[in-house]
Amino acid sequence: MKQKIGALLAALALAVSAAACGAPGASVTPTPVPAATPAPTPAPEQIVRPETQPAFPATVTDAAGRQVSIESQPETLVSGYYITTSMLIAMGQQDKLVGIEAKAASRPIYALAAPELLELPNVGSAKEFDLEGCAALEPDLAILPLRLKDAADTLTELGIPTITVNPEDLEQMAQTVRLLGQAIGAVEEAQALLDDNQATQDFLEQTLAGAAAPRVYLAGNSSYLSTAGGAMYQNALIELGGGENVAAGLTDTYWAQVSYEQLLSWDPEVILIACDAGYTREELLGDPQLEQLSAVRSGAVYAMPSGVEAWDSPVPSALVGSRWVASVLHGDAYPFGQFQADAAEFYRNFYGFEIDPALLPDPLAW
């Protein structure tokens, strides 16, 4: 009996030590696949195909550093991420979509620009991706967020070319647009979107040059005691719009919780409320703990419109958000009426619809 126990204990010890040393992980590690193998030094979304070659077959390097070969121009696409779905609409490729991410109904831009997308099958979300559902659509190309790298590897094993993207800031958003343009054969459309974004950045820099930057607090959508620090995209949104983010010193890469005391010590001149906030401007203004804030006393609390797209995330229309911030903070240099006209032009050019002015109410008129 003791021998039996001893043998089993030895086997267990071996099992535990092997587990700690990574044995199961080694066997779980994705096996090399023919179409998409990890590059030795990942260079996110760098296009390796020389411009002089024919568009297809093409090999692109995605956000995970995987080299993905695409034999011919994809005719059918699955987008598992709302940002790439929006990019594909902005590039005029929505007709190629055969499946998109879950909860599409929560994205008003789809209903405005491409309502047919709401009828497409959904392939789940980054939390619960539907591998079989995606395979059933048999797309020529699947586009997934970097968080779904494992799913991308599995789809590639199934024979479905799949790229991952990681648009976390303006630079990565531009890289993603370029990658999509190459991968789907819409380089010109991608470039048009990038040129427009660059023109908007240049315009804002010139228009707001020399203007004093007010101290701005961006109240997060879950609570007005959460905000975006300097490492987040929202910091660029504020700075491009001519403001100074009072929370720029925070190094968090996600919405950080702050205390009343912290907010009172920052004493922002302007408070901007993020898109889709779970509270109202009136609730924030009515909070007795905040009544001493400069922004609250002057009523300089403005909610970012939520009826079109979440401009406080790196979507293709993110710079429309910076235009909105500029018109709120620097109405003299960039009147709200001009913002409305510019936003309408952007959506007309890239999303093909006339925006209802009611979706862009003048915050200074509240």
Add this chain to the structure above:
Amino acid sequence: MPGSKRLCVRFFAALVLTGALLLLSVAVGRYPILWEEVLEDTLSRRVLLTLRLPRTLMALTAGFGLGVAGGTYQTVFQNPLASPDVIGVSSGASAGAAAAILFLDGGLACVTLAAFTGGFLAVLSALALASAAQGRGMNTIVLSGIAVNAVSQALLMLMKLAGDPERHLAAIEFWTMGSFADVTLRHFLAVLPWAALGLAGLLLLHRQVLLLGLEPDEAHMLGVPVQGMRYLVLLLATLVTGAVVSVTGLISFVGLLAPHIARLITRSSRFSTVMLSGVTGGALLLASDILARSIGSSEVPVSVVTSLLGAPFLFWLMCRREAGHG
């Protein structure tokens, strides 16, 4: 009908039901597999071999493993409410998975390894604490498990606090709901040896497992080194549970419920009951996974289904016992 023959018939019926659910699980899914094409190199074949079959086998293995481990825990602890949570494997695995999601790349391989290691370390800590306390009763192990659980939960809360609410926190919460959605052949093959090792050990020690259900003095008189054997059996059951949940995330109720159903069928506490717990667990989890992938437009976490199925059954069992049937 003699008792043993009746037991054989019931065991056979449970096997047939599990087999039927296995076939149904292979047949049901989002991808419309063209069965006439599966012998050729088609997408149908690749979906079947890479996704559908491994998922089905993983659900069966997970259910069988959790059922046997649950039956073992209940026997060893002499407590019908005992489950892997008692000595910290679930909370340890959760803390391990959360650490991988938060501090490492959060990929499936990484989370699997971290969860497995976390679960095992938690149980080793609980058993080491119990050993250091020099207590010889099961209460010492249970109290050590509670202490380790508390520490694991505290670590888990700290990691949730440190994580991005939209990315890390969501991923951690989702992991604790369990899912077979991303199980592929390589994940199944990676955990199979560990689960098989634990199950083989429990099978080899089936007599000792039963004797541990007796009073310690009786077990000792029958030649069982009680303390060492308890630790070994608990480690084997933990190996099975840890291997399963490291891939699937936490799965509620199966480890608790399957042994009760098995006892209801056999009306005894023999080792065949522990084995039947495994078969019942497999059937429960196969059925739950079929529902999880079929009832909505998106997949539902499997613990939602197992909890919704398990809670009313447990209530029924409780009423039955109160009425004097159990």
